Amino acid sequence: MIQETIVITQNSLGLAHIAPMGIHVSATGDEFIILPFRPSTTLNNLLETKTAVLNYCDDVRVFAGCLTGRKDWPLKPAEKINGQVLACALAHTELELVRVVDDETRPKLVCKAVHTANHAPFKGFNRAQYSVLEAAILISRLHMLPLEKIQAEIDYLRIGLEKTAGDRELEAWSWLMAVIEAHKASLPLAGVIA
Ligand SMILES: Cc1cc2nc3c(=O)[nH]c(=O)nc-3n(C[C@H](O)[C@H](O)[C@H](O)COP(=O)(O)O)c2cc1C
The missing domain is CATH 2.30.110.10 (Electron Transport, Fmn-binding Protein; Chain A)
Known part of the structure; x- marks a missing residue:
């Protein structure tokens, strides 16, 4: 595992x-x-x-x-x-x-x-935490993945995030989305794709 x-x-x-x-x-x-x-x-x-x-x-x-x-x-x-x-x-x-x-x-x-x-009890699974982990992995591979794939995965992960996030998950998500936005803006055809 x-x-x-x-x-x-x-x-x-x-x-x-x-x-x-x-x-x-x-x-x-x-x-x-x-x-x-x-x-x-x-x-x-x-x-x-x-x-x-x-x-x-x-x-x-x-x-x-x-x-x-x-x-x-x-x-x-x-x-x-x-x-x-x-x-x-x-x-x-x-x-x-x-x-x-x-x-x-x-x-x-x-x-x-x-x-x-x-040190502290495990309090159960949370879908927004999964969304943040998956989005973080995407960020670690940002320059290897096509923009369409990144966008499709983020759109899917956002569903669980919006339904179940607390403040920590929302803050983490905002940091990751800022990196994706900066990446999009840095692409040569940024104006066309956005
Ligand atoms: C959930 C998650 C799992 C990761 N697993 C790995 C891994 O197994 N190996 C790896 O090299 N990077 C992994 N990464 C990316 C590294 O954390 C990231 O590239 C980091 O900068 C590597 O730093 P280093 O210099 O200590 O290797 C993962 C990232 C996330 C968000």
Whole structure:
């Protein structure tokens, strides 16, 4: 299964780096594979310090924020490893790197859990949170996708968003839509397509 998490790594100087990543979790739940596309600070940091923290987080502003230049989220020290935890995480897992399956495009960083802690209850699924996550993934691929596909997916995702969003989801969505509008305006035929 792939879990959408916030991965926090740090370099050897202790500088933290936050990135949303889809983590492959083994059926037994004890192996976590992080797959960063090169070039990647997460990859560099994990190779350097061999640790990472997976943050399970329902504040989708962190996902949208990281994709739109808002990376200054409150952190606190990890409990068993030298690392940082997202202060708003519902739970987190501290990881150690076990082995690397190298690849020119997307290496596999196989990790094992050394510690997991719960901080707040999971309060159920929300469709607007799904919409924000999917829109954030679109933003991360903006320059690879045709505008028509982006527009069609956003129109669909907006349905669940408008029916179920709270303030956090609306704020996250607004950040993502601003990036899409700026992207549209930057296209050579912007006037014709809009
Ligand atoms: C929900 C979600 C999942 C993502 N999963 C991945 C992933 O598995 N691998 C990846 O390289 N980028 C992924 N991204 C995009 C990265 O977060 C983004 O490109 C980031 O800048 C990568 O930073 P890095 O330098 O730490 O690799 C994802 C984005 C979102 C919103």
